[in-house]
Amino acid sequence: MFDDILMEKIEYINNGLNKLLDIDDKPEILYDAMRYSVFAGGKRLRPVLCISSCELVGGDRDDALPVACAIEFIHTYSLIHDDLPAMDNDDLRRGKPTNHKVYGEALAILAGDALLNYGFEVLIHHALDSANCQNILRATEEIAHAAGCHGMIGGQVVDLLSENKNITEEELKFMHDHKTGALIKASVVAGAIMGGADDETIKKLSDYAEYIGLAFQIKDDILDVLGDESKLGKNVKSDLENGKSTFVSVFGLQRSISLVKELTASAIRILDDFGEKSEFLKSLTKYMADRDS
């Protein structure tokens, strides 16, 4: 049941992404490179959170779809740039060659730039087309802040600076709050804004998103130690090899596993306030904690 609903939502989002990337312009190779990474098998977690949060507060998911797609474009750009030789130098992502392995480094940089820019283009068009301009702008502000220097990019810089260094719990938390947590939170909050939620509801869902964002990252670190390469589609133990501090290296494996459980329980407790409507998000929250890839 949950699987079917999730699959339907992913298909809905993939259709949206497909339409937005069905661009007939030159140079073709740029659009190929953009599409390659967007359709390289992502789990669509952020856009699913975005439309589900919109639906949870009683909104129409069609209003949130362009926002959800823009978030996925921005997320994909960040993966392309993270994988570059000058950054994590990864050859595989989701079991496929990374963008720069297929298109070369220069085009990978530009395809990433183009996806970031296109995310904002989609949001601005949506705002100009809509009667609901103010909500779209507020959602865009959340996303822009989460993606930028105060969010994802700041976290990525801290990650770079932390290589081969022992970092404190506080620094580790700062890094992941920014690098992964911020955009996950923005996905949930932007969805709630698009659904017309009031400030109190937005605050609740923002707290919910903080819990799942942190749980998601800790789970990622656990999978890097315990995961199955064939399921993950990437090399395990890469954090260790790259000299990266992770929740597992700082807290230990057992404490990390407990933390995922605690954070997931806290997240679900917040969803209790929303009654039956929150069944899907509750299942998704558990699915995120239990995933093996």
Added chain:
Amino acid sequence: MFDDILMEKIEYINNGLNKLLDIDDKPEILYDAMRYSVFAGGKRLRPVLCISSCELVGGDRDDALPVACAIEFIHTYSLIHDDLPAMDNDDLRRGKPTNHKVYGEALAILAGDALLNYGFEVLIHHALDSANCQNILRATEEIAHAAGCHGMIGGQVVDLLSENKNITEEELKFMHDHKTGALIKASVVAGAIMGGADDETIKKLSDYAEYIGLAFQIKDDILDVLGDESKLGKNVKSDLENGKSTFVSVFGLQRSISLVKELTASAIRILDDFGEKSEFLKSLTKYMADRDS
């Protein structure tokens, strides 16, 4: 007289850029890297065009300032990424070491990403703060389109693909229309929108901007052949060494010089319609054609 007015405008813009980049957050090195390239001696041509176009149509330049600054952030990000080893591999820009020479490649990629993202953050904040939200969104749409896959990034990809190849006049023009022309045009058009211009006026200024954008790029190619390295702050003949097609290689030097004159004259004829108010932009247009750096 023109020099004094230009200097005053540049100072006005630099103050705006300074305030927007006066950010007290971690990680400091990211903000240092962003500031380094923004304050590495740019001519501020695009933001000057933006506020001047706003003033020309009777607007208040304070309304256009955040838009002008966002354009300069986006322009600066494009320079940082263009200079990367995987792209043009330039060590010097405006007589100073390029961003990746100072901060390393990874941080240069991220500082560029951060400036692109921050440009949109500034625009969105401005739209949310302002009574004039619709105009800011329209200006933002122009900028986003000009900076993205259909504009600057598309042009840069064509540039990459053209290395060590003979390209046609048409391909050369496509490349520069997109790579340089689009953002120059967006600067003028966005300024006019912020000044409250009607559609007919915007169309006129858009034509004006097309002429100066093309003249600007041809002049750039001429300077790469005839320029003085100490004034340019970069190596000349780099296009030739990189096997790049330029207006000089395609049209020859004499024809290129004539083209700059013709395009400049056409641009100034459009400004004639605006009477005395257009004196500054006329001088700026001549200054762009006569510049030696």
